[in-house]
Amino acid sequence: SFLNGLYFWVRSLLLNHCFTVTTSPVLLEQLGLTQMRDTQVIPLAFDDHKAKASANPNKREFLDTHGIPERYMLFLGRLSGYKGIPVLLDAISTLPHIPFVIAGTGVESDKVQRAIDTFGFRNVLFINRYVSEDEKFELIRNSSVFLLPSVNSSEAFGITQLEAMYFSRPIVNTRLENGVNFVAPSGEVAKTVSPGDSQELASAISELWHNPETAAALGQNGKKRL
Secondary structure, eight states: OHHHHHHHHHHHHHHTTSOEEESSHHHHHHTTOTTOSSEEEOOOOOOTHHHHHTOOTTOOHHHHHTTOOSSOEEEESOOOGGGTHHHHHHHHHTOTTSOEEEEOOSTTHHHHHHHHHHHTOTTEEEEOSOOOHHHHHHHHHHOSEEEOOOOSTTSOSOHHHHHHHHTTOOEEEEOOSSHHHHHSOBTTTEEEEOTTOHHHHHHHHHHHHHOHHHHHHHHHHHHHHO
C-alpha cells in the first residue's frame, strides 16, 4: 500500500543518516540493516564487581538456611508469560529424581505454587520473592545448570545467561533466533531446545544432569566466551 511504501522510504532515509547500534548481529539481520554502512554490535553486559565480591566458592549461607540441595537445576528471574514457566513445570513433572530451584516472583507465581501443591512436586524448592544480588550469585554459582526456557522473542537477550557463564554454569535455553542464542550458542555454551517443547526441555535437562562432563565443558566454554 501507499502508506507502507512511504513508511519504508522514510525509515530507509532516516537510517541512512544514523549510526545504528544493536545488542546482537541477529537484530541487524531482523531489522534489515546488515547492508548499512554505520552499524556496530555492542552486546549487553553485567557489572561483574558484585559477582567477584561474592565469588567465595565455600559460601553457602543462603543455600544452607533454605535447605537447598548440593546439586540442582536453577530457574531464576521474573515469572512472566514469556519465560515458559508452564513448559518448565511440564518438564519437571517427568523428572522427579532431579532437584529444581525456582526463584523469583511475578504473574506466573500462582501457576508454580499451584503445580507444586497439585502434583506434589517434592523435587522443587520455590523461592517466591525477589532475591538480592548476593543471593542470586550464590544460587547461580552453586547450581548444576541454569535454565532459560523462554517461549518467545520478548526474551531478547537473556542477561542472566551472562551471569551463569561468569560462574561457568552450562545453560539450557530455547531456539529463539535472537540475542539469546547469540549470547549462549547451542552446542558451545548451551543445550538449545525448541520453545514450548516440554519433552525436548526435559531431555536436555536430563542429559546434562546425568553427564556432568558434558555440562562442565559447556560451562567452561561459557566462561571463555565472556
